[in-house]
Amino acid sequence: MTAYNHPDWARRRRLNPGASEEGAGLRIFRNIVAHISQQPTPEPTSIPDDVFTAPARQWDRVKVSARAMRRAPTPAEDVLWQALRNQQLGVKFRRQHAIDSFIVDFVSLPDKLVVEVAGEIHNEPNQAQYDAGRTDILMELGYHVLRFANEQVLAHLPAVLAIINSHLQAANLQAAK
Numbered sequence: 001m002t003a004y005n006h007p008d009w010a011r012r013r014r015l016n017p018g019a020s021e022e023g024a025g026l027r028i029f030r031n032i033v034a035h036i037s038q039q040p041t042p043e044p045t046s047i048p049d050d051v052f053t054a055p056a057r058q059w060d061r062v063k064v065s066a067r068a069m070r071r072a073p074t075p076a077e078d079v080l081w082q083a084l085r086n087q088q089l090g091v092k093f094r095r096q097h098a099i100d101s102f103i104v105d106f107v108s109l110p111d112k113l114v115v116e117v118a119g120e121i122h123n124e125p126n127q128a129q130y131d132a133g134r135t136d137i138l139m140e141l142g143y144h145v146l147r148f149a150n151e152q153v154l155a156h157l158p159a160v161l162a163i164i165n166s167h168l169q170a171a172n173l174q175a176a177k
Contacts, residue, residue: 053109054098066103069096076117076150077105083157084115089165100141102134107143111171114138115164116147144171 012019054062073081077095084093084106091108099107099114106115121127135145146167148160 053107054100058101059098062098062101062103066096066098069103074117074119074150076119076153079157080106080115080117080148080153080160083161084164089161089168091168099143100137102138104138108168111168112143113164113167113171114143114145116145117150117153118147119150122147
């Protein structure tokens with residue numbers, strides 16, 4: 001902001017002709033810029049390559065859906081998420097994560113393990129066929145896919161977690177070879 005932006009700039013200029021035309025707002029702004037420029041530049045954080053599992057163009061298309069699905073999980077998804085989050089099985093799981101053009105319910109990226117929770121709609125023939133094709137594509141990308149019905153998760157969570165854990169252990173054994 002310059003002195004000319006003040007409503008009484010002409011009178012002030014006549015009373016003090018040698019005064020700076022730089023107003024208080026501009027001095028504050030320049031002071032902030034000088035302070036920030038003296039701060040050390042933070043090191044960029046390294047992001048693992050496998051975090052971005054969908055091309056940018058596809059991510060732009062699915063990110064809104066993924067975020068909405070994270071905010072409104074089904075009861076079975078919420079129960080399973082509470083059991084998987086914070087590395088309770090010893091590995092990090094992501095939820096509603098985009099892989100290729102799909103949004104998977106849960107994934108352990110280092111272990112390439114996808115866990116899907118399926119409601120009754122997945123029993124319909126068209127949806128079952130779509131799910132099979134989706135599973136085939138995920139497997140071609142190197143992922144192993146586990147699918148559980150909502151009822152399994154809600155009624156038999158310890159058994160579901162045991163199956164997930166056994167697949168994680170098998171993946172770790174295979175990776176060690």
